[in-house]
Amino acid sequence: MKNVSDDHLEGIYTPNQDTAFANVVLHDYLDTIKTNVLITPPDKTALIFADQSISYHEVGHHVAVMMATFRQQGIRAGSVVAICLHKSPEHIYTTIACALMGIVWLPIDIQAPRSRIDYLLTNSRADFAVSQGPLSQLSGIQITTIDIDTARGHNDPIDLRDWSCVYDLSRRPAYYLYTSGSTGKPKCVVLNNQATANVLQQTIAHWDVTHNDVFMASTPFHHDMSVFDIFTPLSVAATLVIPTTEQQKDAGAWAALIAKHHITLWCSVPAIVDMLLTVSGHDQIKTLRLIAQGGDYIKPSIITLLKQTLPQARQFSLGGPTETTIWSIWHEVLDDDQHIIPYGKALAHNQYHILNEQHAPCETSTIGTMYMSGINLSNGYLLDGETHHNDFMPIKTTNGDVVMAFKMSDLGYYRDDGAIIFSGRKEGYLKVKGVRIAASEVENALSTYPAIHHAVVISCTHPTTDINELVALYTIKNTHDTSSTNRLPKQQLSAFDLRTYLKDQLPSSHIPSKFLLIDDIPLTANSKVDRNKLLSLAQERLSIAPTPVIAGTPTDSSLSAEVIDTVLTLFKNYLPKHQIQTLEGDTQLFALSIKPKQLMTIATQLSQQLNVSLDFYSLVVCKTLGEVMIKAQLALDRQ
Template structure:
């Protein structure tokens, strides 16, 4: 495959120049000698220049950096006793807790490969994660059959808030300086796979350092920041929460298990702890904004959202309640390390939120099926080259680079690129606009889901003959849901959906279980005799949300009333007043005479086929009151 930069004449010149300059950075700066050594910074804060401030807040307890250092050292000493060598794999099977932070920091500083396990996953899935990763040790609160394990209750000191009473044992020097900032494997994260089984992505410290360094610099983060760890610890965005905050000497707020799924609790945590940085998927931000009083969120100076489509109306809400907060869109699959593309959302971003531009030392390409660079505005598949690339996938203990493909970017120069399932196009300003995903991959509340993985689990349920998983969006709430479209065997008339959901919990995490179910006589096929997923998605959308769609259409029509009523007022009112008419403008202050008020009533009545007389208008105090009257009459 070849991408010829010299023949991108079809493209906008500014985008062409951006591509060339980014490629020069990548070609000339592979070693990134000055990359942020975030683990060294953490060591300094813990062991060499201890900070006298709060590191973690959990369950209303403040854990100082001194206390954190003691607990991390306890875990490092335990790892030393087990004689684990650099590169050994340690699975951390813990929920949201300080113990997780102690464990992951200890492993990272020891140069051990750490693997966070999703505690909400079914037992069979967790067993696969451990087996495929060839783990040498499991850190857990309970014993793990068939694996060497350590129990956190036997390692970490209790009552850490009374730290003065704890052991004053010095940090073991042999436990330090064993990590590497190279591209060697540093940690594993699992994501949904197209083959029906989870993919284990192998990530490294160098790529992680690039994300942390660029983000700290661009977001102007300091030790005074307070960061919310709302993202689950097995999700890639949480890597930033933990390591960016600890490398800065900042404070990380960790919700308890009960608080983790409670938006009201998040709002309280933000207000009480004066959280300044929030990074999560859009669905979480939406939940927070839906329940929080604006006054509770005023400490937030930056909100970054990634992993899913960002709704424009959510941005409008944030702008209204937090006018001084910086807003960011983040993107990039797990294979490109935490986030590899971003965009600062400005007032000009009214109709669509861009995916953005690549972080430094990376470059995105939009290629068509012939592996040619797409023209501006032409939709194609996304590819990425650069520092943020992960090492590949781990399959049965061995590295596989499926979907990591060589691209010739110039004569004699070849780069490895990650081929994504994401589609997009380049806008004239050089920003990439997200345009969906290729069939087979879905995104629900920030979680990438392989349709094949869910379909294979469902096919174990014998009454089902055929099954296709699609995504649908509620027309009114804009919430994305996972939908199962299925047909039954000839002898089966119906199935028990609740029973089916219970069975699925043995194979799939909660995020992968469909919330909507729709039975069809048979699955439609394309002309090539393949299942027509697009048609099924259309059928599901229309059949599952007919009333909501009609209601949305009605509300869309009502939204146009505001502008039309405003235009009618400006047309009738004297010229010198017309430019000063707004929704909250008081009608009496416009100097409108009886004749003009009658003209306005007549025009509105004619436009919307309603009866709106002079007296109805005379009872309205503002232009918005008129709009409200027209909308009520149209609804009735």
């Protein structure tokens, strides 16, 4: 069994740097969680899941059970445990048990393709995996699986006061998180308790978080912002609401949860806030006292709408890549922030630097590359069990000191007041709906499709929804090449086929929503792919693309041929021939005599073919085929 050791600290933290923050007094959030489950009154709710209220004492019991299970398995501090569970209370019990025992925990996106999960487990050198049932089709990976249902049946007496905690708030590796990498493979970031404690402590104080707050776990547990969701509520004896699998992609369900449980704090990517505002009424979300958005560009229009809807609520923008721990820069949005939402200023004990190509500090209003140094710095990247420090480098500060810093793909400049303004990203990384995506990762997967010759992936702004979406532009192989077995006419490939193909290689967040066929890939004078020209081309085509017309279909400038054809084809499968010929957009669903089971099947097939989330209840409220098309298009656009 391989244990994580101090090797992770070599090459990046010299003794002076490692002790630079030794005098910083940090609140022990893990010890507070342990205390809270012991002394919090029995009627205080810690977690709410599927209408079930779970008390602090119950959380303590479940955590103690997991710790006992780990001890029985011989899992000790430094072991690596992969958490392969859906978002659930069990996921939280397992995470806290690992953290208290000094076990390195790794949350896995179990919705990811099997091949990707195999890579995450292999690269991280995980010793154990906690899952619900066995992990199927693992490609020869030697890993011991702990079934969560079996662990919950642990019958030995549990003493909550004897948890055998061996963690510390040091820079020793505490947990791993995967993020996209420029090499085309996910990067495993090694994170520590010291940095995490700083973020939680600064945020709790700055946001005035108390035991009276109610949080919403809106972020997937394998993303860095969820670390705040998991640990903060329990460390202040507050309450965390966890949406079920069915509720996680349903904005209407989020609004209902806010109203029902009087949620006060909301923290998510901007696209999620946008969806929430689209479907909710003021009365449903009026209990929100603070909304924080991070992980992507925040549109001023969202800020304006929030101010109109919740004028008393505080608003924050959050930033910083995974390598700088949860968030490392922020800005409280005030009335003066009308046209540009600042990236902000660094959290305490951190510093942001904007440098030019010669690594010299940029003057105010001059755009440069962002670097970050300070207590929030992670330990580096894990590659095949070894730590690497790509993008971590020594830089000279304006005071002449040399510090270790992380070089970002973000560009920005200093405003006169010292706040940083975000100015885009360097080539290679995209940020879509809060997820950092390496373009090369998606391009590599697309390029393996038999008919595609060259593919470039960019991020575009949807002309109707104003939401960033992932768009793939591609060329097809030479159809005149007689040696090719993949000769195809030069026409647009099926978006459905491309999505289906990518599902086996990429998570849903990395699958483009649009695929555009082009004749040639434009190049710059240096013979590099001209991504700026491709962005302009894609933006233009998305904006002026003609809308296919069907008699009686409600007009919607974003309704695509793919959605129309998919909806019509699926409904045709359940109709006699004489009805197929009369299908139109304004055809009433009740006139088609579609049975409930058939509509459920159609909803499932629509979801699969368009790679969206639509259920029976989404379609049963539609009166016409046109309304079904619009629902499907909206789901596709918000994907």
